[in-house]
Amino acid sequence: MRQKRAKSYRKQMLVYHHNFKFREPYQVLVDDKIVCDTHKASFDLVKGLQRTLQAEVKPMITQCCIQAIYDTKDQDAIDLAKTFERRRCNHPPKEAKPPLECLESVVSVNGVNKHRYVVASQDLEIRNTLRKVPGVPMVFMNRSVMVMEPLSRSSEKLSRYQEKQKLFKGLNDPSLAGKPAPEKVSEENAPAPGSKKRKGPKGPNPLSMKKKKENDTPDEAKNKVKSDPTTTTTTTTTTATETITNGSTSRRRKRSHKSASSRQREIGDEQSDGETSQEKK
Template identity: 70%
Template structure:
């Protein structure tokens, strides 16, 4: 598959995921003509679907489509159809409906694709009918290449409306503006009013900031401490004066310059 085509298919499936809530693995309804086409061209149908939808798939076939395959007497196509999961269409197997009526009744539930089916069909009339239903991806074979149709007008219209609702769902929504309230909003407001209000007042002190009272020591430990303190002798009592006494500074005498000349006096 070319990169440009794969990118467009990925964008289309993102629209189906976000707008119509499609989830993996995708449920793919297959008709009898597509089973015959893929079998005759030796095309791997499941791998082709996975490559086209770029996700895990779950192929399904209705009982009416299987009855149409039985009428072709193509044993290989019948065996290929039996490998798919059987989708109950609630039609009488003895009097099966046409493939167009069967697929339309399964997909179209009150004008919506309720079960989120991807329809893979070669019938042009079926694709034309299902384009009117929003949110129906259509897949078909074109010259041994599996192709997915672009978004139909109905699907594109619904997608545009959903995006506009998401864009303007703020202040323009009366529910958020306070003009009108839903039952859920009113119930929530009543629950908030019924809640008991917290009483305001002085708060208790933080228990971590409060100091614990110091416990008094036993009398035995006090007496032992006093006895040991009496046995210790101070330096003054022991007479260790050398440790405490400071060295006395010697007084320096001034030298006198005018000394009496004893030798001169003796000569006179």
């Protein structure tokens, strides 16, 4: 396979991988015509699918398609089809339906490729009907080369829609543009206790906060001292040690706080004593 073609196939499978949730190994549904054509051309179908999809594959075939191969009476093609995994189509073998109806009923479940099948078919009518179902990769043989079809219109529309949903999801949702913010839930309309709590800022940890100091009244302090004899013994020992270490305590001068009237009297007496002493001289 050429490098340019392999690169385009890789891009297509990435679209199916991200937008339609395809996973390896890919489940490939083959029809009766591609099995017969690859066997006649001595082409290895499984290896060709692996090279085209660039991943591990799991080839599968329905009971109706095997019944169509039985009608050709090509024993080598029948043996090759028996090596593939059987996909139940819920159609009885005696009342086998044509491959077109069978593959359409298996692939399109309510208009969606629910089981994520890759379809390998040589029938143009099958490929035209399955192009209407979004998310169905299709592979066919062109002479001796296996080719994968580009994205169909339905698949391309759905992939673009999903990409837009990813872009405008959440805060960038255009449906919420211009609308006011939702109001806070009141206490009456609060959620039930079993429901999940909304995350947000919380208050401080009460264990890490400092406790307030209580200002005791003098009566309460006396009662505490009386109730705790150990505190009295400790205070007496501390005072005794202070007296021993300091020796004789230094006496401080006591200041007398005199009033203004007594000070004026003293000043007047001093002036009178000075006048009498001058008269005697």
